[in-house]
Amino acid sequence: MVLKEIAERYSNRAFSDKEPPDNVIQNILEAGRLAPSWFNTQPWHFIVVKNERNKALLSQLAHGQPHVENAPVVIICCADKDTWEEEVYRKIIESKKGITPEKVDLFINSPAYNPKLKGENFVISRCLEQLTYAIAYMTIEAQSCGVGACIIGAIGNELTESTPEVADLMKETFEIPDNLAVLALLALGYPLEGQEKPEKIRKPLEEIVSWGFYGNKK
Secondary structure, eight states: OHHHHHHHOOBOOOBOSOOOOHHHHHHHHHHHHTSOOGGGOOOEEEEEEOOHHHHHHHHHHTTTOHHHHHSSEEEEEEEEGGGGSHHHHHHHHHTSTTOOHHHHHHHHHOTTTOGGGGOHHHHHHHHHHHHHHHHHHHHHHHHHTTOEEEEEOOSSSTTTOOSHHHHHHHHHHTTOOTTEEEEEEEEEEOBOTTOOOOOOOOOOHHHHOOSSSTTOOO
């Protein structure tokens, strides 16, 4: 039952030395691949990192967070900004079954559907929204495989504009093209035995849900 994995998942920051096998990592990546995205754009790319030196660089990118370097596997989660270039986006829309030319033009020319019309920052924001779905799916699959996961968003990138020198070195080291924006890291590994799991504190359902209109409690 998926809800069980969701309920038991937590941000693991203490990892054992045991490295998840490649088939487990591939299952986690497959969960991300199958995640939903707007118009099925799938604006993501993932780079799997195991090299110790490169993980140390990613830790610097994450302002020295030690669990980035100590995790057996770190996945660099990238968003493909070129997804929204007209030629690319148009082909994606046209691939939809039964779509009419009028609707294609509507989606291309409306800022409600095409973030490119709102500028670079809006493109990155829309990409981050989509990438979040894939990352969430990967953490749930990791949990089902007994693998701990921690999402790292406090990194140097186009959004935070922090550690620009490290960000430049990172993109050079991993040969990341300009169309890809590194928006998050995902640290993966088996949880260290004996660690105390954090208490899962969430707001009660009745505090965050209204029925029919705001403030109406069922």
